[in-house]
Amino acid sequence: MKFDKPAEANPIDRMQVVGRAHPRIEGPLKTTGTAPYAYEHHDVVTNPAYGAIVGSAIGKGRIASMTLAEAERAPGVLAVVTAENAGKLGKGKFNTAKLLGGPDIDHYHQAIAVVVAETFEQATAAAALIRVEYAPADGRFDLEEALKTAPLAKDPNSPEKDAPPESRTGDFEQAFAQAPVKLDELYTTPDQSHSMMEPHASIAAWNGDKLTVWTSNQMIDWGRTDLATTLGVPKENVRFVSPYIGGGFGCKLFLRSDAVMAALGAKAAGRPVRVALPRPFIPNNTTHRPATRQRIRIGAGADGRIIAIAHESGSGDLPDGQPETATNQTRLLYAGPNRLTSMRLAVMDLPEGNAMRAPGEAPGMMALEIAMDELAERLSLDPVELRVRNDTQVDPEKPDRPFSRRNLVRCLREGAERFGWTRRSATPGAVRDGHWLVGMGTAAAFRNNLLVPSGARVKLGRDGLVIVETDMTDIGTGSYTIIAQTAAEMMGVDIGRVVVRLGDSAFPVSSGSGGQFGANCSTSGVYAACVKLREAVALRLGINSAEATFSDGQVMSGNRSAKLADAVGEGELVAEDKMEWGGLDKSYQQSTFGAHFVEAAVDSFTGEVRIRRMLAVCAAGRILNPTTARSQVIGAMTMGAGAALMEELAVDKRRGFFVNHDLAGYEVPVHADIPHQEVIFLEEADDKVSPMKAKGVAELGICGVAAAVANAVYNATGVRVRNYPITLDKHLNRLPGVS
Amino acid sequence: MKEFTYERAASTQEAAAKAKETPGAKFIAGGTNLLDLMKLEIETPRHLIDVNGLGLDKIENTQDGGLRIGALVRNTALAADMRVRKDYGVLSRALLAGASGQLRNKATTAGNLLQRTRCPYFYDINQPCNKRSPGSGCAAIEGFSRQLGVIGTSESCIATNPSDMAVAMRALDAEVETVDDRGRTRKIPIAEFHRLPGDTPHIETTLASGELITAVTLPRPIGGTHVYRKVRDRASYAFALVSVAAVLQRDGTGRVAVGGVAHRPWRVEDAEADLPKGAKAFSARLLADAKPTNDNAFKIPLVERTVAAALNDARQQ
Ligand SMILES: Cc1cc2nc3c(=O)[nH]c(=O)nc-3n(C[C@H](O)[C@H](O)[C@H](O)COP(=O)(O)OP(=O)(O)OC[C@H]3O[C@@H](n4cnc5c(N)ncnc54)[C@H](O)[C@@H]3O)c2cc1C
Numbered sequence A: 001m002k003f004d005k006p007a008e009a010n011p012i013d014r015m016q017v018v019g020r021a022h023p024r025i026e027g028p029l030k031t032t033g034t035a036p037y038a039y040e041h042h043d044v045v046t047n048p049a050y051g052a053i054v055g056s057a058i059g060k061g062r063i064a065s066m067t068l069a070e071a072e073r074a075p076g077v078l079a080v081v082t083a084e085n086a087g088k089l090g091k092g093k094f095n096t097a098k099l100l101g102g103p104d105i106d107h108y109h110q111a112i113a114v115v116v117a118e119t120f121e122q123a124t125a126a127a128a129l130i131r132v133e134y135a136p137a138d139g140r141f142d143l144e145e146a147l148k149t150a151p152l153a154k155d156p157n158s159p160e161k162d163a164p165p166e167s168r169t170g171d172f173e174q175a176f177a178q179a180p181v182k183l184d185e186l187y188t189t190p191d192q193s194h195s196m197m198e199p200h201a202s203i204a205a206w207n208g209d210k211l212t213v214w215t216s217n218q219m220i221d222w223g224r225t226d227l228a229t230t231l232g233v234p235k236e237n238v239r240f241v242s243p244y245i246g247g248g249f250g251c252k253l254f255l256r257s258d259a260v261m262a263a264l265g266a267k268a269a270g271r272p273v274r275v276a277l278p279r280p281f282i283p284n285n286t287t288h289r290p291a292t293r294q295r296i297r298i299g300a301g302a303d304g305r306i307i308a309i310a311h312e313s314g315s316g317d318l319p320d321g322q323p324e325t326a327t328n329q330t331r332l333l334y335a336g337p338n339r340l341t342s343m344r345l346a347v348m349d350l351p352e353g354n355a356m357r358a359p360g361e362a363p364g365m366m367a368l369e370i371a372m373d374e375l376a377e378r379l380s381l382d383p384v385e386l387r388v389r390n391d392t393q394v395d396p397e398k399p400d401r402p403f404s405r406r407n408l409v410r411c412l413r414e415g416a417e418r419f420g421w422t423r424r425s426a427t428p429g430a431v432r433d434g435h436w437l438v439g440m441g442t443a444a445a446f447r448n449n450l451l452v453p454s455g456a457r458v459k460l461g462r463d464g465l466v467i468v469e470t471d472m473t474d475i476g477t478g479s480y481t482i483i484a485q486t487a488a489e490m491m492g493v494d495i496g497r498v499v500v501r502l503g504d505s506a507f508p509v510s511s512g513s514g515g516q517f518g519a520n521c522s523t524s525g526v527y528a529a530c531v532k533l534r535e536a537v538a539l540r541l542g543i544n545s546a547e548a549t550f551s552d553g554q555v556m557s558g559n560r561s562a563k564l565a566d567a568v569g570e571g572e573l574v575a576e577d578k579m580e581w582g583g584l585d586k587s588y589q590q591s592t593f594g595a596h597f598v599e600a601a602v603d604s605f606t607g608e609v610r611i612r613r614m615l616a617v618c619a620a621g622r623i624l625n626p627t628t629a630r631s632q633v634i635g636a637m638t639m640g641a642g643a644a645l646m647e648e649l650a651v652d653k654r655r656g657f658f659v660n661h662d663l664a665g666y667e668v669p670v671h672a673d674i675p676h677q678e679v680i681f682l683e684e685a686d687d688k689v690s691p692m693k694a695k696g697v698a699e700l701g702i703c704g705v706a707a708a709v710a711n712a713v714y715n716a717t718g719v720r721v722r723n724y725p726i727t728l729d730k731h732l733n734r735l736p737g738v739s
Numbered sequence B: 001m002k003e004f005t006y007e008r009a010a011s012t013q014e015a016a017a018k019a020k021e022t023p024g025a026k027f028i029a030g031g032t033n034l035l036d037l038m039k040l041e042i043e044t045p046r047h048l049i050d051v052n053g054l055g056l057d058k059i060e061n062t063q064d065g066g067l068r069i070g071a072l073v074r075n076t077a078l079a080a081d082m083r084v085r086k087d088y089g090v091l092s093r094a095l096l097a098g099a100s101g102q103l104r105n106k107a108t109t110a111g112n113l114l115q116r117t118r119c120p121y122f123y124d125i126n127q128p129c130n131k132r133s134p135g136s137g138c139a140a141i142e143g144f145s146r147q148l149g150v151i152g153t154s155e156s157c158i159a160t161n162p163s164d165m166a167v168a169m170r171a172l173d174a175e176v177e178t179v180d181d182r183g184r185t186r187k188i189p190i191a192e193f194h195r196l197p198g199d200t201p202h203i204e205t206t207l208a209s210g211e212l213i214t215a216v217t218l219p220r221p222i223g224g225t226h227v228y229r230k231v232r233d234r235a236s237y238a239f240a241l242v243s244v245a246a247v248l249q250r251d252g253t254g255r256v257a258v259g260g261v262a263h264r265p266w267r268v269e270d271a272e273a274d275l276p277k278g279a280k281a282f283s284a285r286l287l288a289d290a291k292p293t294n295d296n297a298f299k300i301p302l303v304e305r306t307v308a309a310a311l312n313d314a315r316q317q
């Protein structure tokens, strides 16, 4: 099915099942520990061996020599695989650095060997016996330094092949020079780690030249294809199975070393092999959100209308890497005739930077939405009002391109009302509660809506059971549930009569989970397959499918009615289709919107920041399931609070690695950091985006949160911090004296 | 993890004797620190002597009106003990500010005193670290040192002792009771228990080889208002950037020990004379010889401000 004109009325609009709060259908499996995660498939292979990965001890250079003898002789060891004995390997399309390094080392903790042994303990003990001599080389580990000579970089996602690396509208420089009120500030965001709960893990088993990998991966088809490329085998010979995933946040979008090393280890040992990445290995071995340095200039009239806006962002990555697209939202969020956005990409030798929850917008909004707060203060305008005044219903770079739906203003207004925004003191540092300095902050939320083709297969059994199969993944988001709701709505059956099977490359290729596109795209794929199944059913029953109503296990048309299951003859009735996207995202800008409100308190003695309340109001099309959507948003708000206050991978600029590479050193919020969160979804249906009329919320929820926290902290203290995270050392000396 | 053997000791003296005579032996109590370090091969004991079954898990009154805390008393039990809550509140609060409920259920009094530093380079066996691997150098001094020590440091090591409990015990003038391989017991004042790094940062205490901690004793209560103020980047489940254990009297005198700044809980008795003058005067003397790095220079004003917070808390109680 191709979606190339706005959706008309369709069976989803009934919203008998879709749009209703439904608990996660796989919830009981998760809470009883019976949903097997990657490392826990205990029944799929017999006699597995265990692999332990050795990571590079240097950030850049070469392996001068590697002595395996002691490890090979250690008890229980079956095989040791290195780049030297692994045979020729390719590199996956989505990998920047090789997943098995050597002799050249591209980054710290790059995998250089896997030791396979009878037990996990023997494998890890033997891995420690490998002796490696390195010839270290100088690396580029300092972003600020590296950016001094970094060239402009194109947006890697831009559909326009020859688009200039800078995007310009009007004459920014001249307009800015003449603007009555100006802001020109530098903001920095640090490298961040996804820190999902389940580590990367895989079990690999060869059967002749066929390979099956039970793994934890958000994008089945990408991972499978890249593993085939890496191993140099036909894609058809590789099967990826990933039914349950303990979080990913983008860290599991791509093939990683666990799967490659399990496959190589299994081949070498002639046995199935399990590999999990130990926690202290993950920040440097896998991907992270890259640090940014962002200069923002905004010029406004005395009335608060933006005349000129420029956002220039710099980030770094390994050779052939990508920029963090932190200027995305600035091209679209606020009106203003004169605009400039650009990115610079420095070549660096730190581990690979890549997508983490809302890549681009998350760090971009962290900077832009502080800048807006600063601008509001310079204009003596309320920060909500400033944003309202600069709303636009069209793409500011291409005014003939409207937004498909944009309800930012309502989010801001309704949020302000619900939060009690009028109680905020416009003068910072003015509200005290005992020894706490208290403040409120707001920020807009913005994240683009992305469209990815998505396929599904739907089967109707003689028992009336509807089975959905798609390689879509559920990374803790609720995919199982919203897919079941979609199929139940389309086929007119109770949700309990729907079985959903996900995360297997034997199923049709889906959108996968990423970029908050999973909910809308994967359910649209299921919708397409269900439309086909409805046609097949109607044909069997001799009913005109266009007029048929599917409800309560019955198919009705006019005064005719038949049992759905009666359409099934021998075996089952099967339909498969794929949702493909026409050009509606060219003619309409498709984005999601929201507003965040935060109350924070700062200890006037120690400078510690503690959040008191958070509210998010979201306008993101139809909400498919308010329960799972709310979970996504509160999770995202929590992650945003972490970004604001504590999350930072500390770079050792001499040795070239992230030092705090475990969950003791890399702090993420705990329960005590998140006292009260509220989420409101505006009622919406966006007919330009899909037949589901839904967009995503999982990434919208993080965009802007950190800035709202930062603005609340500023409102509390009167001390502006522009370098995340806002740890107490950054404002301590500027807080009021205590002795 | 390296292979190791394991036994349960039958008596305290036997445990000490076994520990002394068996090469590479270590005691194991709650295991919450030791096992983590073994998994990363930062500690590689060849033999573990389990001291859980030796009856060292009691809290008793001493003859001079103090308290004797068995070495194996769990942090949860110690924090909840009514005598501790009533007379040694600073200790109870320090314990509850540490780790998490689950960990405190396992963690013991002796194990807590002997927990090792949280210097991130100590935890990464690829990095030079004089404490983990004597003579290899110190990666932290010119590296990422935000969490590390500002005073009593050396050219060899700037690590901190991460214990909250020990800071309160330092303010309370606790003593550590031990037994050695020949059954001889002694009491080590807490002030002399942890060493400064000097050029042997791998030697962290004044315990002799094989010496087993049997108890920690607290002298009779000194009254006053008890405050434990722990400053950290998140609200819970994080090690202190700086912590202050204070017992303050109505006349403005008192005792203050500081955590998160040195290789041992930091207390300068002479400086306490300045407490009545306020946090600034006191802290200036307490940290007179501080040598912070660029990364952790903020701890100097932070100590002063946290002491001020503690004084303020005490005034309000
Ligand atoms: C995630 C995490 C967070 C934490 N957060 C904090 C925190 O915020 N604040 C804090 O203070 N602590 C914190 N801790 C540390 C915790 O307090 C210690 O791990 C615990 O107190 C150690 O006690 P244990 O009984 O488990 O010691 P073990 O791990 O069993 O032993 C530790 C050491 O003591 C030795 N030992 C044990 N008993 C004796 C004895 N009787 N005589 C001689 N030697 C002995 C052992 O040989 C070993 O070297 C945290 C720990 C973890 C894992």
Ligand code: SF4
Pocket (backbone or CB within 6 Å): B117, B119, B120, B121, B122, B128, B129, B130, B131, B132, B137, B138, B139, B140, B141, B148, B156, B157, B158, B159, B201
């Ligand atoms: S500060 Fe001490 S513990 Fe840390 S790296 Fe240096 S020697 Fe090791």
